[in-house]
Amino acid sequence: MKTFVTIIFLMLLNPLSAQNDTIFFDKNRKTSSKEAAFYYRVKPLKVKTKDAVGYKIKNIDSLFAIKDYYINNNQLQFKGYSSDYKAEQLFGKAEWFNKDGKMIDANNFNYKKNTNNSKFKIPEWPILYLNYSIANKSLFTGGLEFCLTRSKNKLFLGAGYGITNSYDGNYYGLPDVHLSYNTEYLLFIKAGSSSKNAYAVGGLTVFNMIDLGLGYSFPYNKEKIPTYEGFTVSISFRFTKNKDVYTKLNIIQ
Known part of the structure; x- marks a missing residue:
């Protein structure tokens, strides 16, 4: 009789435990109640780092295997590996899916060549930038940029060379060094010299x-030609094979 009561108790306890191990998110990826949820995540299990991504990472022995699902049809929405329970620091291959199970995005967060997990990182491919600006005269500039951050907000360090004309009809070269801070909210601020x-x-x-x-x-x-002064309007273009440079368009199905 005691064994029977124990079995019944465990059967009742398991669904309650499973529910407590589930994290619910709203459309904006903020934790929410089950009633307001758009996605859910079952409690992640830990996997040895080398088994998860194929190589060792300094000071990280294991990673969480993250899997998120659409709550309305239990379809897989995301899978990947993270060093933290909240999936804020991803490692290895990560994939995103729509409600029909079709993969809509993928990324490989590869830190094999940068195992100290430092904040700054020079990408595999430098960025070619072209800029046109106009103040009291036109200025065309081109050169290379490097993305110094991995976060959604990007910090670009650039160096290049520009050509401008002056009042005497001659063309002059101007070197360019700048920092540009581009946010995930589609705003930027840039300073240079x-x-x-x-x-x-x-x-x-x-x-x-x-x-x-x-x-x-x-x-x-102001006395040395060429002078380049006044209110400035500019447009810049970036060309690179490093897809992490560009802000991704979040698609919510």
């Missing part, structure tokens, strides 16, 4: 592919 001027620009970014900005250029010496 040449041998003749310093400038600051802010505005809208189209997924980090195109930056449209308005700002001001400050000449170091």
Whole structure:
């Protein structure tokens, strides 16, 4: 009789335990109640790091195997590996699916060559940037940028060379060094300098592919040609094979 009561108790306890191990999310990926949920995640299990991603990561012995599902049809929505329970730091291959089970995005968070997990990282492919700006005259600039952060907000360090004309009809070269901070909310702010001027620009970014900005250029010496000064309108283009540079368009099915 005692054994029978124990079995009944365990049968009643298991569904309650499973529910407590489930995390529910709303459409904005914030934790919510089951009634308001759009996705859910069963308690992740831990996997040895080398078994999960194929290589060892410094100071990380194991990773959580994350699987998220659509609550209305239990279809897999995301799968990947993370060093934390909340899946804020992904490692290895990650995949996203729509409600029909079709994969809509994938990414490989590969830190094999950078196992110290430092905040800054030079990407495999440098970024080619082209910029056109106009203040009291036009300026065409081209060069290379490097993305210094892995987060959704990107910090770009760039160096290049520009060509501008002056009032005497001659063309002059201007070196360019700049930092551009592009946020996930499609806004950016950029500050830079040449041998003749310093400038600051802010505005809208189209997924980090195109930056449209308005700002001001400050000449170091107004008496030395060429001067490049005044309110500035600019447009920049980025070309790279590193897809992590571009902000992804979140698709919610």
